[in-house]
Amino acid sequence: MRMREGWRGGFAVGVGLAAGSFALAVSFGAFAVQHGWPPWLAVLASVVTFSGSAQFALATALDGGAGAVTAVASATLINLRFVPMGAATARYLHGGALRRALEGQAVVDGSWVAAQRDEGTTDRPKLFGATLVQWPAWIAGTACGALLVPSTDVARAWGLDMVFPAFFALLLLDTVRSRPGCLPHAALAGVLAGAACLVVPPGVALLTAALAAAPAVLRPPRREGPA
Known part of the structure; x- marks a missing residue:
């Protein structure tokens, strides 16, 4: 089912x-x-x-x-x-x-x-x-x-x-709506990509947005409490 x-x-x-x-x-x-x-x-x-x-x-x-x-x-x-x-x-x-x-x-x-x-x-x-x-x-x-x-x-x-940027904007908004905890990472990704656009081509700048996931990746896994 x-x-x-x-x-x-x-x-x-x-x-x-x-x-x-x-x-x-x-x-x-x-x-x-x-x-x-x-x-x-x-x-x-x-x-x-x-x-x-x-x-x-x-x-x-x-x-x-x-x-x-x-x-x-x-x-x-x-x-x-x-x-x-x-x-x-x-x-x-x-x-x-x-x-x-x-x-x-x-x-x-x-x-x-x-x-x-x-x-x-x-x-x-x-x-x-x-x-x-x-x-x-x-x-x-x-x-x-x-x-x-x-x-x-x-x-x-x-x-x-405008279809291409709008498409990804909608994906981002939907993710933030369903998972509010992702908002800080999304905001950091936007800042990183925007700053990178000043010095590198947009395609490369977009990749720098992935660095926003580093805090979540590097965060130690949460230990489960005793059963």
Whole structure:
């Protein structure tokens, strides 16, 4: 019963996340093609990567004259956020190495946040359900943007340039709402990222926000009292 509820909850959450993912993917597809990518390559990037921040970082770096190694490195740095997320989810994955690697592909930002239970565990079916809805929407949105290639004026008129930051802002607000104790870490992350933007590129500055988790990571585990 609980598993069925998890899948239903995942699909329900995934529909809302998929709407945002579709809009963001349209902006990525248009952005990539406007900066020299063939449409098929933009769609392929969404099929195999499924990470808006990394894909935008890759396209921006290549357009700015960076070499392939530098562009891939910048995208990899941004996706390092999946390391702690994956580590926290690893114990809920099933099967051998290949199956666990495949199940691990469901760890994407919106799905991972939605699948976190109040007691600190992960709702595995909800994680999978939410991602299964989002992934096709991400690919379809990229294809629409890459093939229709809306102009910069159209993208701004429809607010496509604001979809990406708004998406992450909503995730942050939802986390703080459900877990008020995360507010100090969220505030510290914002200060660190904002200060870093003054001296390093935004993509790298975003990574410095992860330092806000250091106090929680370094805090000694709480000892259980006697039974």
